[in-house]
Amino acid sequence: MREIRLATPAEIDAVIGIAPAGRERQEAIAEWVQAGQCHVLWQDGMAAGYTAFTRSFFRSAFIEMLVVSPLTRRQGIGRTLVEHCIGLVPADEKLWTSTNESNTPMRALLPQLGFVYTGQFAGLDEGDPERIYLRWSGLPD
Numbered sequence: 001m002r003e004i005r006l007a008t009p010a011e012i013d014a015v016i017g018i019a020p021a022g023r024e025r026q027e028a029i030a031e032w033v034q035a036g037q038c039h040v041l042w043q044d045g046m047a048a049g050y051t052a053f054t055r056s057f058f059r060s061a062f063i064e065m066l067v068v069s070p071l072t073r074r075q076g077i078g079r080t081l082v083e084h085c086i087g088l089v090p091a092d093e094k095l096w097t098s099t100n101e102s103n104t105p106m107r108a109l110l111p112q113l114g115f116v117y118t119g120q121f122a123g124l125d126e127g128d129p130e131r132i133y134l135r136w137s138g139l140p141d
Ligand SMILES: CC(C)(COP(=O)(O)OP(=O)(O)OC[C@H]1O[C@@H](n2cnc3c(N)ncnc32)[C@H](O)[C@@H]1OP(=O)(O)O)[C@@H](O)C(=O)NCCC(=O)NCCS
Pocket: 064, 065, 066, 067, 068, 069, 072, 073, 074, 075, 076, 077, 078, 079, 080, 098, 099, 100, 103, 104, 105, 106, 108, 109
């Protein structure tokens, strides 16, 4: 059985345990949870994936992070979490996300869910540009 809900402070360790996370990521997870921005997919009682759904991209809706447990990848959990975020945004509002050029799974998944590549910038991760994607009903066909 699957359910998605906002993580509570008591669940921070469970979210951190979803995938290997360095100190910076652990701190980010704690901040997202405290801010009510960390949505967790539970599968049969196990935290299997999370997404940080924020407004940190020029104050627009932004999927800032998406992580699925290495134990449960390729079962549709990433897709389900992105669809969950899409459901949180009114159809006429912009939803942004981004991923590294090297991230094959995300580059395959995002266009399937209506995200359009809008450009990229360098300098965040050395030698691996960040690609920006937008999902918005106002985009030209
Ligand atoms: C990216 C990530 C969240 C995908 O989660 P997932 O639950 O495994 O993805 P899904 O099972 O929902 O896959 C949906 C589609 O994405 C694509 N995809 C997923 N993993 C893929 C892979 N390893 N290679 C190629 N395409 C892939 C496929 O099109 C897939 O559909 P299909 O299985 O029907 O072919 C997961 O790989 C992950 O946590 N990666 C590490 C963290 C990360 O890179 N996060 C994104 C940066 S913010």
